[in-house]
Amino acid sequence: MEGFLVALVIASTPLLFATLGEIMTEKAGLLNLGVEGMMLIGAVAGFGAGYTTNSPVIAVIAAIVAGGFSGLLFGFLTISLRANQVVSGLTLTIFGAGFSSFLGTNFIGLKMSESFITSFEPFKIPLLSSIPIIGNALFNQDLFVYGGMIVAILLGVYLYRTRKGLNLVAVGENPSAADASGINVDLYKYVHLTLGGALCGLGGAYLSVVDVPQWQDNITAGRGWIAIALVIFVAWNPIKAIFGAYLFGGLSIIGFRLQQYGISQSLLDTLPYLVTIIVLVISSTRNSKDNGPPKGLSVPYFREER
Amino acid sequence: MNANVYVKMHNISKTFGLVKANDSVNFEVNKGEIHALLGENGAGKSTLMNMLSGIYKPDSGSIFIRGKETIFHSPKESINMGIGMIHQHVKLVDVQTATENIIMGMKGGFFVNSKSISGKINKVSEQFGLLVDPNKKVYDMSIGEKQAVEILKVLYKGADILIMDEPTAVLTPQETKKLFETMRKMANEGCAIIIITHKLNEVMEISDRVTVLRKGKTIGTLITRETSPKEMTDMMVGETTNLSIHRAEVLRGNKVLEVDHIYAKNKQGVDVLKDISFNLYEGEVVGVAGVTGSGQKELCETISGLYPTESGRILFKEENLIGLTPKDIIKRGISMSFIPEDRLGMGLVASMDMVDNFLLKVHHEQKGALVKRKPVAKQCERIIKKLNISTPGINHPIKQLSGGNIQKVLIGREIDTNPHVLITAYAVRGLDVGASHTIYDLINEQKRKGVGILFIGEDLDVLLGLCDRIIVMCEGLITGNVITTEVTKDEIGLMMAGGKMAGIKKEEVLHAND
Numbered sequence: 001m002e003g004f005l006v007a008l009v010i011a012s013t014p015l016l017f018a019t020l021g022e023i024m025t026e027k028a029g030l031l032n033l034g035v036e037g038m039m040l041i042g043a044v045a046g047f048g049a050g051y052t053t054n055s056p057v058i059a060v061i062a063a064i065v066a067g068g069f070s071g072l073l074f075g076f077l078t079i080s081l082r083a084n085q086v087v088s089g090l091t092l093t094i095f096g097a098g099f100s101s102f103l104g105t106n107f108i109g110l111k112m113s114e115s116f117i118t119s120f121e122p123f124k125i126p127l128l129s130s131i132p133i134i135g136n137a138l139f140n141q142d143l144f145v146y147g148g149m150i151v152a153i154l155l156g157v158y159l160y161r162t163r164k165g166l167n168l169v170a171v172g173e174n175p176s177a178a179d180a181s182g183i184n185v186d187l188y189k190y191v192h193l194t195l196g197g198a199l200c201g202l203g204g205a206y207l208s209v210v211d212v213p214q215w216q217d218n219i220t221a222g223r224g225w226i227a228i229a230l231v232i233f234v235a236w237n238p239i240k241a242i243f244g245a246y247l248f249g250g251l252s253i254i255g256f257r258l259q260q261y262g263i264s265q266s267l268l269d270t271l272p273y274l275v276t277i278i279v280l281v282i283s284s285t286r287n288s289k290d291n292g293p294p295k296g297l298s299v300p301y302f303r304e305e306r
Numbered sequence: 307m308n309a310n311v312y313v314k315m316h317n318i319s320k321t322f323g324l325v326k327a328n329d330s331v332n333f334e335v336n337k338g339e340i341h342a343l344l345g346e347n348g349a350g351k352s353t354l355m356n357m358l359s360g361i362y363k364p365d366s367g368s369i370f371i372r373g374k375e376t377i378f379h380s381p382k383e384s385i386n387m388g389i390g391m392i393h394q395h396v397k398l399v400d401v402q403t404a405t406e407n408i409i410m411g412m413k414g415g416f417f418v419n420s421k422s423i424s425g426k427i428n429k430v431s432e433q434f435g436l437l438v439d440p441n442k443k444v445y446d447m448s449i450g451e452k453q454a455v456e457i458l459k460v461l462y463k464g465a466d467i468l469i470m471d472e473p474t475a476v477l478t479p480q481e482t483k484k485l486f487e488t489m490r491k492m493a494n495e496g497c498a499i500i501i502i503t504h505k506l507n508e509v510m511e512i513s514d515r516v517t518v519l520r521k522g523k524t525i526g527t528l529i530t531r532e533t534s535p536k537e538m539t540d541m542m543v544g545e546t547t548n549l550s551i552h553r554a555e556v557l558r559g560n561k562v563l564e565v566d567h568i569y570a571k572n573k574q575g576v577d578v579l580k581d582i583s584f585n586l587y588e589g590e591v592v593g594v595a596g597v598t599g600s601g602q603k604e605l606c607e608t609i610s611g612l613y614p615t616e617s618g619r620i621l622f623k624e625e626n627l628i629g630l631t632p633k634d635i636i637k638r639g640i641s642m643s644f645i646p647e648d649r650l651g652m653g654l655v656a657s658m659d660m661v662d663n664f665l666l667k668v669h670h671e672q673k674g675a676l677v678k679r680k681p682v683a684k685q686c687e688r689i690i691k692k693l694n695i696s697t698p699g700i701n702h703p704i705k706q707l708s709g710g711n712i713q714k715v716l717i718g719r720e721i722d723t724n725p726h727v728l729i730t731a732y733a734v735r736g737l738d739v740g741a742s743h744t745i746y747d748l749i750n751e752q753k754r755k756g757v758g759i760l761f762i763g764e765d766l767d768v769l770l771g772l773c774d775r776i777i778v779m780c781e782g783l784i785t786g787n788v789i790t791t792e793v794t795k796d797e798i799g800l801m802m803a804g805g806k807m808a809g810i811k812k813e814e815v816l817h818a819n820d
Contacts, residue, residue: 161417161418162416162417162418163409163412163413163414163415163416163417163418164416166402166406166409166410166418167410167411169399169401169402169406170399170402170407170410170411173399173400173401173402174397174398174399174400176397177397177398177399177407177410178399178410178411179361179381180359180361180381180391180393180397181381181385181410181411181412181459182380182381182382182385182386182411183410183411184380184382289400289401289443289445290401292401295400303361
């Protein structure tokens with residue numbers, strides 16, 4: 001059981017980063033369906049930079065920059081050039097897949113060095129890690145896992161307790177109200193899109209740099225899409241995102257453990273995607289004012305439109 | 307320059323494409339003054355105010371705030387100069403509390419200190435008599451409360467030049483009265499208040515001075531107590547007009563529609579129509595009064611077969627309509643036109659032209675697999691002439707017409723089907739005097755033809771002028787069913803707020819008189 005929980009938290013970490021990134025983006029009223037692409041770009045950038053320099057710090061920075069840049073690109077297309085958000089997002093996914101494949105051909109089969117891997121070894125947090133059952137899973141992990149939880153909590157505080165966060169919510173809900181209150185709507189969108197992209201990039205890099213850590217083509221394997229569904233499932237709430245990510249992380253690894261009972265592996269592999277569909281159906285029937293999507297989601301805003 | 311002149315706009319011009327929205331407009335407001343800005347739709351009132359609040363930039367002309375020439379590059383700069391705009395449709399974030407909305411976009415510490423902010427908000431709200439619970443979420447508020455938050459928002463930011471864009475459009479008479487008290491208080495505290503409106507009685511009641519715009523030009527500024535509604539209308543329209551609403555005297559015919567104990571629930575399981583019963587006769591206009599969201603929309607949709615009922619019957623000439631499809635109901639000659647707040651949401655497709663919009667209604671009566679546009683185009687040409695619709699042509703997208711013309715297209719289409727029952731909701735929503743009267747005339751014409759008309763309206767003066775009978779709705783209940791000539795505006799206002807009719811003649815009495 002404990003081993004399962006440890007593996008669950010690890011499997012949920014890339015989902016958590018990507019979900020938080022997309023929450024930030026959608027809170028600004030932008031629907032970026034390019035999460036999968038941004039994760040792949042982050043993954044290949046992180047792996048490439050890490051492998052070449054053998055520096056974990058540079059690997060992380062490269063993933064952040066690459067992910068952030070891909071978010072910025074989406075912003076340029078949809079905010080400045082006023083392109084359609086859905087089409088731009090899908091394009092970004094296709095672009096990310098091709099781009100990572102192209103750069104990744106040089107890395108196929110390569111593995112990170114031992115010294116690199118040790119810098120992402122789990123380390124125990126005293127006291128907390130000795131809590132029975134969940135102690136090891138939550139408090140004896142690598143830096144990325146802690147980072148994901150901290151970012152989730154910070155984002156929660158940011159969205160609901162700070163002025164900038166409240167302004168962001170206003171931008172996503174009712175951009176004309178935000179504009180009339182003197183908030184720079186486009187700037188808010190750009191900034192949070194970029195930060196959201198950076199988080200997605202980090203999620204992808206966790207897979208290539210820490211979890212696997214070896215380059216494989218299409219390393220994210222649809223996790224970006226699950227993250228988009230997760231955003232809806234957790235009702236755009238970063239704190240709930242932690243638990244949502246655990247649920248799907250668990251589903252993605254439960255297959256290995258159920259195999260011994262003679263259930264078809266192919267069937268088990270479909271579990272996360274099946275549950276995604278079920279979750280989306282359930283959330284679409286839920287009708288609560290506080291748990292709904294930002295009202296301005298995917299609606300472009302231009303001030304002088306009439 | 308006089309320091310009491312808070313706002314001076316000099317020779318302002320602004321063009322949108324080919325339309326000259328403002329043409330050398332001059333406008334001045336003093337400290338402590340309530341100044342009405344009056345004009346028909348498209349006269350350029352909103353454009354002018356959007357320039358004062360920094361949303362649009364003027365093409366030419368200059369703006370002086372407290373004697374200092376100012377150029378606004380963004381709404382923020384206008385806010386910093388103490389200008390606050392209260393928009394007609396409240397600009398609030400539903401999922402946030404009053405406090406969160408009020409501090410939106412303001413500078414301050416990184417974290418929000420709700421306690422100290424709530425304290426400050428309470429202080430401002432007491433000063434001006436605006437009662438608002440700072441921790442209430444906007445989606446739980448009534449329209450009056452939302453507007454109070456909107457006003458607090460600008461006052462809290464220290465604005466002393468307030469622009470109010472048709473603030474009474476969505477309020478009950480009682481709420482309007484309260485708003486006017488607040489406005490007076492603000493003016494006494496030294497604010498300069500601009501109120502955009504086309505309701506003349508409100509101009510007379512609340513303003514100190516009034517500036518009239520027509521077709522983008524300033525026609526003149528008058529002192530309110532030295533003028534009359536008649537004079538203002540003439541300036542607004544540019545010709546001598548007859549203000550009063552004409553009610554066609556028609557002998558009531560047979561009963562065409564009987565709504566019998568209708569109950570309906572919405573998706574959340576909340577009752578939206580509770581025990582609704584009334585009759586509609588040929589050659590009769592029945593008005594429906596009520597605050598927005600009291601069940602008017604559901605009532606319209608129930609009769610046209612779009613909304614499911616829990617129980618009850620709707621009889622059209624003895625035939626129960628419940629269970630029939632909307633198409634069948636239309637075939638029997640029941641026609642509905644509903645003008646929603648955005649004026650386009652129901653009935654017309656904004657991006658399609660007039661011909662295609664007409665085609666929507668008639669295509670299933672045409673034979674063959676392909677639609678025929680030619681006969682419909684002729685019909686459109688005829689209606690454009692008849693209703694005096696101003697449009698570049700029948701193939702022009704509807705959304706580019708002005709609000710009044712869009713409404714004429716919708717109502718024109720409905721009337722052209724020669725209905726037995728015409729349901730029209732908010733037919734004159736946002737229309738100016740001239741366009742409204744065209745619509746009233748259309749309704750009277752239908753009445754003379756013996757059509758039973760259900761007229762859902764917002765403006766009580768219009769309801770009282772046009773209708774034979776008024777049904778008042780409040781929270782899904784009928785709180786009054788009264789003969790127009792025997793009721794006052796205040797009585798209807800009370801019923802809108804939920805007060806049951808007391809001592810007022812009921813419909814049953816009317817029956818006895820038949």
